[in-house]
Structure formats: structure tokens, C-alpha cells
Amino acid sequence: MLYVVGFGSGAGECMTGAAENALKESNVIIGYTTYTELVKPFFPDKEYLETGMRQETDRVRLALERSLTDRVALVCSGDPELYGMAALCYEYLDEFPDAEIKVVPGVTAAFSGGAVLGAPLTHDTAIISLSDLLTPMEKIERRLHCAAEGDFVIVLYNPSSRKRADHLKKACDIILKYRDPDTVCGYVQNIGREGENSHICTLAELREESVDMFTTVYIGNSETRIIAGKMITPRGYRR
Structure with a gap:
């Protein structure tokens, strides 16, 4: 077995x-x-x-x-x-x-890291890896365009490494074509391990952040907001 x-x-x-x-x-x-x-x-x-x-x-x-x-x-x-x-x-x-x-x-890290940030994944979510070792960067960029235009909450795996230090910045530039610079975002490093660290920021601020391959990045949709210091995407029940 x-x-x-x-x-x-x-x-x-x-x-x-x-x-x-x-x-x-x-x-x-x-x-x-x-x-x-x-x-x-x-x-x-x-x-x-x-x-x-x-x-x-x-x-x-x-x-x-x-x-x-x-x-x-x-x-x-x-x-x-x-x-x-x-x-x-x-x-x-x-x-x-x-x-x-x-x-x-x-x-998976999307859910365990989301729990650290609050509840960012309560609505439709797209998970995209920025690693181009097995997937051409052109295809990754096309998926970012589609997810951003569709107003999905976006979770980014493998956002950066020594060989692709600018991939997160490029991803943010694509998403900024469809999202407000003040869109609520967050990231968690070393989820569930020693040195776990989390941070909530705007999309414009995320573009300038330096992260590593052990970081999972969360980009909110048009309804994501901060409640009690946490990153929250409402499902819409209160409407």
C-alpha cells in the first residue's frame, strides 16, 4: 500500500x-x-x-x-x-x-494561513502558484488576469525565490489593473512552524513587500475588509 x-x-x-x-x-x-x-x-x-x-x-x-x-x-x-x-x-x-x-x-496552506489572518476565503477563491518551473510564465499571467477580472479572492503560492524575486511585484501589477490599490491583502510566513509571522496590508503596499517561498499571499476581492484587525471576506449573509 x-x-x-x-x-x-x-x-x-x-x-x-x-x-x-x-x-x-x-x-x-x-x-x-x-x-x-x-x-x-x-x-x-x-x-x-x-x-x-x-x-x-x-x-x-x-x-x-x-x-x-x-x-x-x-x-x-x-x-x-x-x-x-x-x-x-x-x-x-x-x-x-x-x-x-x-x-x-x-x-493546505491556503486554509491554515487564512485562519491566521482571519477569514479571507469565505467566498470564491483562486489558488495560483507563481513558480514557473513547470508552468510557463505566460500561462500564469493569463490566470492572474482572469482571476483578478473575475473578482476572486486570490491566494498565491511560491510568491518569490532568489531566481524570481520580482514575481510578486509583477503579479500585483497585473491585479492592480482590476483592483483598487487599497484592496485588503495579507501574507503569512512559516505557517504552523517556528517563526510564523503574518501581516495585513493594502495591494499597493503588498507590491513593495519582500517575501520568500515559505510565504502564502492573500489578495482580497472587492468586498474583503478588515474587521477587528483581521482580514475578512463576507459571504453576504447579512444582506
Whole structure:
């Protein structure tokens, strides 16, 4: 059995009961090194197999191969379907037709970070990654245009890195074509982990912010506002 497990934003309290049970039942835990280090304190007696960044295909094939003879958990932060390994495991089933896969959902950063900021995701939401490693930047920009024009609350994953330090600024410039500069925005760094930090600002201010790849960014829609110091998007019940 191969469990593809989302352990939430920071393991520990962010982990669902289903994720915890899957990890308990597994003899081998496989994952990106940063993620396995978050899980190890809670399951120290397991066998761990780790790979580095951008070795996703190697990691998935290793997990599928070991799952033919053992109970294996392939761990992902957040949810394994959202920018995780779930789909890739199914894509490689043609090489491992006897493998059995069970996807175990987790709480993605959009929701756990949203709870830190208040309740920004109460209405229609678009989640967009600014990483252009696997998706052409032209397609990412087109999605930003569509989400901004459609008045979605927008959540940005992978907003910046050393190689793409200006991606958040470019994204804000696109969204500013459709949104007021005073639109309520926010971001959360290291959600559920040591050093967690959050900040609420305007869209114009967000454009000038410096964030890293461990930051999740929230851009409100036309109705998002600040209530009691929190970022809130009303659903409309009081109307």
C-alpha cells in the first residue's frame, strides 16, 4: 500500500487524524528532506527515505516500488493534491500496475494561513502558484488576469525565490489593473512552524513587500475588509 499523505502546513497540530493514522500504519516514510524532518519528531521509529528538491519523479518511483512489498507513506506538506505528489503517483501506475494508492488529504496552506489572518476565503477563491518551473510564465499571467477580472479572492503560492524575486511585484501589477490599490491583502510566513509571522496590508503596499517561498499571499476581492484587525471576506449573509 502507498499512502500519499498531506500532513498540513507544519505537522503536529496541523495534521489530520487520517494523516496520523496513515503514518502510524506505514513502515517506511518517503519525502523531500525538509518535509521528512518535520514528521520525524512524531514518528521517530520509522524508516525514512529522503530525496532533495526537484527530484519528484525519483521520489514517486521509489515510493511505488517499495509499496509493492511494504506499507509506505509518501509525505507532502499541506494537501497532496494541491501542488503535491498525488497525481504523479497515478501517472506512474503504468510502470507499477500492482501498486495500490490511497490519497490522504491534508489542510493546505491556503486554509491554515487564512485562519491566521482571519477569514479571507469565505467566498470564491483562486489558488495560483507563481513558480514557473513547470508552468510557463505566460500561462500564469493569463490566470492572474482572469482571476483578478473575475473578482476572486486570490491566494498565491511560491510568491518569490532568489531566481524570481520580482514575481510578486509583477503579479500585483497585473491585479492592480482590476483592483483598487487599497484592496485588503495579507501574507503569512512559516505557517504552523517556528517563526510564523503574518501581516495585513493594502495591494499597493503588498507590491513593495519582500517575501520568500515559505510565504502564502492573500489578495482580497472587492468586498474583503478588515474587521477587528483581521482580514475578512463576507459571504453576504447579512444582506
